[in-house]
Amino acid sequence: MTQRISLTRYLVEQQRIRHHLLAELRLLIEVVARACKGISHAVTQGALGGVLGSAGSENVQGEVQKKLDIIANEVLIEANEWGGHLAAMASEEMDGIYAVPNRFPQGEYLLLFDPLDGSSNIDVNVSIGTIFSVLQKPEGSTGVTEQDFLQPGSRQVAAGYCIYGPQTTLVLTLGHGVVMFTLDREQGSFVLTGEDLRVPEDTREFAINMSNMRHWDAPVKRYVDECLAGKEGPRGKDFNMRWIASMVADVHRILTRGGIFMYPWDKREPDKPGKLRLMYEANPMSWIIEQAGGAATNGRQRILDIQPNGLHERVSVILGSRNEVERVTQYHLN
Ligand code: P6P
DSSP: OOOOOOOHHHHHHHHHHTTOOHHHHHHHHHHHHHHHHHHHHHHHHGOOOOOSSSSEEEEESEEEEEEEHHHHHHHHHHHTTSSEEEEEEEEETOOOEEEOOTTTTTOOOOEEEEEEETGGGGGTTEEEEEEEEEEEOOOOOOOHHHHOOOOGGGGGSEEEEEESSSSSEEESSSSSEEEEEETTTTTTEEEEEEEEOOOOOOOOOEEOOOOGGGBBHHHHHHHHHHHHHGGGSTOSSSEOOOEEEHHHHHHHHHHHEEEEEEEEOOOTTTTSSOOOEEIIHHHHHHHHHTTEEEEOEEESOOOOOOOOTTTTTTEEEEEEEEHHHHHHHHHHHH
16 A cells, blocks of 8 residues: 655645745644644534534625534634734625734634635535635735735746545645645545646536526637537537536646636626635635646636735636646637
């Protein structure tokens, strides 16, 4: 049986190889991973834990919060408050930033997260997940403000997600490829189960919410029509379609076997660039996909190059198999 490498051992070994990987970042990731274990337990309990259904409140986005949205958010905040590696946190579920109170040890990192993405799937037992992104607090920054968070995705120092599905799997990049850890529930530890993950450059599988077709912009409509035309059409091959409505699950499938994921601008909310959030959904997922050899654009530019103007800024997302993303992007630029 191959030797089982724990997340802790993997990170310690990476720290030895990559001297810029400071102990503080390693310890921060371990705190986040421990929080994800706690969230996984709550998710897996489901009805038995009385955690299903709506919390009867709305988040800053005006979306109805599920009980598990709030639980996941609280688990991540509590774990990281006293962790001592953070200066501040930001969450999809919170309006502003959360500066770590002075009574707790302070750190140099900024943590952003969507504590439970895809929560509309909770009550129907479909995979959901936690998405997180780590930035460095700007040099010389005394207190911490929202402005300190507004860095392009190319400045991330770590990004990852934890998918709560048939397995609980943590996917992580530190800028040197993508690794995957599967939770061993008996040991209570994440075990290395994938290294140097790669997204195939080509695919026959596209992921988009087809019910929005009449609202799409022409380049997206052209791309999807060509996929639907199959081998009789200009692409000369048949395509398959998947849409789980859980970004973590759709991205995990693409990371595992290729594909293209699209949540583009559409004319339902013409003044908004898209549904998904830049800072704690698109940026971490885009970095993971790029680190695995894929591509991620907003239709016109690399997502990781976008200069954010707001913590909850939205963005159009086209990511996955490089050749397909480049095709859709080219249609936008023509
Ligand atoms: P729709 C979940 O609510 C989410 O933010 C992503 O996880 C997912 O990809 C998307 O929205 C699904 O949106 O409009 O298809 O329900």
